[in-house]
Amino acid sequence: MTFKALLIEEKSDSTFEKKVRTVSSNILKINDNLIKVHYSSLNYKDALVARGHKGISREYPTIPGVDAIGEIVESKNGSFSRGEIVIVTGHDLGMNTPGGFSEYISVPDNWIIPLPKELSEYETMVYGTAGVTAGICIHEILFNNIKPESGKILVTGATGGVGSMAIAILAKLGYDVIASTGKKESHEFLNKIGAKQIISREEVLADSKRPLNKARWIAAIDNVGGQTLSSIISSTGQHGLVCSIGLVGSDKFSSTVYPFILRGIRLIGIDSAERGLEIKKDIWKHLATDWKPDNLSEMAKTVKLDEIIPEIEKILKGKQMGKIVVDCQ
Numbered sequence: 001m002t003f004k005a006l007l008i009e010e011k012s013d014s015t016f017e018k019k020v021r022t023v024s025s026n027i028l029k030i031n032d033n034l035i036k037v038h039y040s041s042l043n044y045k046d047a048l049v050a051r052g053h054k055g056i057s058r059e060y061p062t063i064p065g066v067d068a069i070g071e072i073v074e075s076k077n078g079s080f081s082r083g084e085i086v087i088v089t090g091h092d093l094g095m096n097t098p099g100g101f102s103e104y105i106s107v108p109d110n111w112i113i114p115l116p117k118e119l120s121e122y123e124t125m126v127y128g129t130a131g132v133t134a135g136i137c138i139h140e141i142l143f144n145n146i147k148p149e150s151g152k153i154l155v156t157g158a159t160g161g162v163g164s165m166a167i168a169i170l171a172k173l174g175y176d177v178i179a180s181t182g183k184k185e186s187h188e189f190l191n192k193i194g195a196k197q198i199i200s201r202e203e204v205l206a207d208s209k210r211p212l213n214k215a216r217w218i219a220a221i222d223n224v225g226g227q228t229l230s231s232i233i234s235s236t237g238q239h240g241l242v243c244s245i246g247l248v249g250s251d252k253f254s255s256t257v258y259p260f261i262l263r264g265i266r267l268i269g270i271d272s273a274e275r276g277l278e279i280k281k282d283i284w285k286h287l288a289t290d291w292k293p294d295n296l297s298e299m300a301k302t303v304k305l306d307e308i309i310p311e312i313e314k315i316l317k318g319k320q321m322g323k324i325v326v327d328c329q
């Protein structure tokens with residue numbers, strides 16, 4: 001069998017070439033289930049794989065795409081029925097297992113979540129890994145008893161995939177969200193998805209000489225890392241919570257122990273890819289029902305597989321706004 005996919009190949013001069021090609025099914029790992037992909041979605045991690053990031057994908061040639069929804073073509077263990085519509089997000093998909101920017105994927109049973117009846121196929125990929133990741137942060141906020149009346153929630157990298165999903169879900173749940181963005185042109189978009197206040201990336205930065213700064217929010221969802229994360233920690237209110245997700249700014253940050261021992265701040269690391277299937281199923285149940293933003297479908301732009309490369313270049317430059325759904329049919 002042959003099919004179409006975005007193939008990333010390492011050249012003899014150690015550069016990486018990305019091209020939509022016809023590939024042989026030999027590229028797929030032998031796994032429990034063969035799935036015909038209907039939609040995928042673009043994440044920052046996919047762009048890093050497409051650029052040749054060997055810390056994420058050791059083996060090239062490969063196919064990026066950490067997300068997919070599609071129909072079961074073959075289920076070797078009989079765990080799923082032929083034609084059943086299923087979701088796969090994270091695990092090793094799009095890393096060392098060829099991913100969703102393809103007409104077919106092959107994955108083990110324990111990566112698969114059946115489509116919740118309240119969601120359309122398209123909506124699942126508007127969420128994608130970004131929605132699941134935002135959902136895990138919101139699960140932590142609720143679990144730690146931070147309620148809408150507890151205070152404001154900061155979201156950095158606000159126009160990105162995780163950022164925009166987090167804002168929309170928090171707003172749906174009645175939280176007062178401060179969105180931090182580097183894009184002046186994004187204010188209408190951010191207000192529409194539910195941000196109450198919009199601040200610049202610079203406004204998040206606090207006096208770095210002081211271990212504690214004036215409390216400005218009770219919780220934060222941080223996609224940026226670096227000095228931004230350091231400032232967030234020092235400006236979070238008593239018994240507040242900081243979710244560290246991303247590193248688009250930097251993978252390093254510094255802090256003192258004072259926010260932790262004087263304000264009782266909790267710094268929570270989020271790893272959505274390897275989060276257990278039971279938690280993921282629970283998150284999808286909420287994403288399908290009580291957490292679902294009213295305008296979910298409007299939060300994404302759709303491109304065909306052939307049109308994905310310029311979108312990858314754009315996300316690497318931090319220029320995307322909202323989600324990109326990839327139509328692989």
Ligand SMILES: NC(=O)c1ccc[n+]([C@@H]2O[C@H](COP(=O)([O-])OP(=O)(O)OC[C@H]3O[C@@H](n4cnc5c(N)ncnc54)[C@H](OP(=O)(O)O)[C@@H]3O)[C@@H](O)[C@H]2O)c1
Binds near residue numbers: 273
């Ligand atoms: N831990 C996990 O489980 C997990 C899961 C998913 C993603 N991630 C990570 O989370 C981060 C966000 O992922 P994503 O898919 O949402 O990416 P994305 O769509 O590219 O969003 C990132 C956003 O961050 C802002 N940004 C970009 N470059 C920046 C810079 N140099 N300094 C400050 N802000 C910058 C931009 O928003 P504004 O212009 O609005 O500021 C951009 O849209 C990435 O680091 C990704 O690897 C982690």
